[in-house]
Amino acid sequence: MEVTTGWYLVLGALLFVIGGTGLLIRRNPLVMLMCVELMLNGVNLSFVAFSRTLGDVGGQTVVFFVLVVAAAEVVVGLGLVVAILRRQPGTTADDLSALKG
Amino acid sequence: MVDTFVFIVAAVVCLVGALGVVLARNPVHSALMLVMTLFGVAVQFVAQEAHFLAAVQVIVYAGAIVVLFLFVIMLLGVDRAQSLELSFLPVQRWAALLFASGSLAVVVALILAVGEPVTGVEAMGGALGSTDDVRLLARSLFSDYVYAFELTSLLLVIAVIGAVVLVRKPRETDAVVAEDRGDA
Numbered sequence: 001m002e003v004t005t006g007w008y009l010v011l012g013a014l015l016f017v018i019g020g021t022g023l024l025i026r027r028n029p030l031v032m033l034m035c036v037e038l039m040l041n042g043v044n045l046s047f048v049a050f051s052r053t054l055g056d057v058g059g060q061t062v063v064f065f066v067l068v069v070a071a072a073e074v075v076v077g078l079g080l081v082v083a084i085l086r087r088q089p090g091t092t093a094d095d096l097s098a099l100k101g
Numbered sequence: 102m103v104d105t106f107v108f109i110v111a112a113v114v115c116l117v118g119a120l121g122v123v124l125a126r127n128p129v130h131s132a133l134m135l136v137m138t139l140f141g142v143a144v145q146f147v148a149q150e151a152h153f154l155a156a157v158q159v160i161v162y163a164g165a166i167v168v169l170f171l172f173v174i175m176l177l178g179v180d181r182a183q184s185l186e187l188s189f190l191p192v193q194r195w196a197a198l199l200f201a202s203g204s205l206a207v208v209v210a211l212i213l214a215v216g217e218p219v220t221g222v223e224a225m226g227g228a229l230g231s232t233d234d235v236r237l238l239a240r241s242l243f244s245d246y247v248y249a250f251e252l253t254s255l256l257l258v259i260a261v262i263g264a265v266v267l268v269r270k271p272r273e274t275d276a277v278v279a280e281d282r283g284d285a
Contacts, residue, residue: 002105006212008108010208010209011115013212017208018119018122019119019122019123021198021201024197025123031123033170034131034135035123038119038122038138045145051151057238058245060237063151064157067158068253068257069253070162071257075260076260078169079265080267082173082267085177086268089177
């Protein structure tokens with residue numbers, strides 16, 4: 001049995017869907033951010049698989065940028081979580097329905 | 102044969118880690134399961150000869166981002182376990198599962214139906230293969246994508262400033278002003 005591109009794509013789709021499901025059903029904002037990371041990793045895997053198959057380094061470049069944006073996103077997201085949880089400990093995503101703090 | 106074995110082991114590691122992130126009751130366990138998934142994805146990168154990205158994956162994701170998560174968990178003291186019933190949104194759960202399994206079925210069906218899914222023209226930005234990927238990636242990054250690369254530096258500066266502004270404790274004068282406005 002040979003590992004084809006489709007295998008990697010299916011694995012990437014699985015990671016994306018698991019992350020998306022977690023994002024939809026978990027209430028803890030920290031775990032939700034981790035689920036976003038899972039989704040990004042699923043997409044990265046697809047990019048690298050296409051990059052390998054097409055023989056184009058562009059896919060790997062995109063993954064590099066995704067890594068940078070993910071790092072920035074986590075920094076800002078965790079800053080928001082710290083700011084919110086410091087004000088109201090034990091906040092879940094349900095409690096953040098109002099825009100006015 | 103070795104390829105298949107490596108793929109299956111790494112895929113199982115990835116999926117177990119991903120399910121662990123979603124299902125763990127304790128956020129610390131979620132973060133550690135995330136590390137497991139990230140290592141699995143790094144192995145898949147190595148298997149596809151993206152060595153530089155695999156190294157960056159381990160260093161940046163597992164080394165920096167997950168540590169940041171753990172810092173915040175410890176800082177806020179939210180590392181106690183929550184029951185899964187409470188930590189799942191009640192109503193949306195089944196809708197989310199239905200949506201997720203439906204979209205997964207569509208994607209997998211598409212991938213299987215198309216068979217070998219890659220079409221398109223040959224690479225312009227340098228072919229992977231014989232030469233090492235670090236050189237190709239660097240050439241692509243600093244020639245074709247140089248403006249995007251410079252913009253990421255701006256993005257990182259903005260992220261750092263934003264994080265500092267967000268978590269800064271308000272000064273006394275700010276608090277007084279806020280109280281005067283009545284929204285303290």
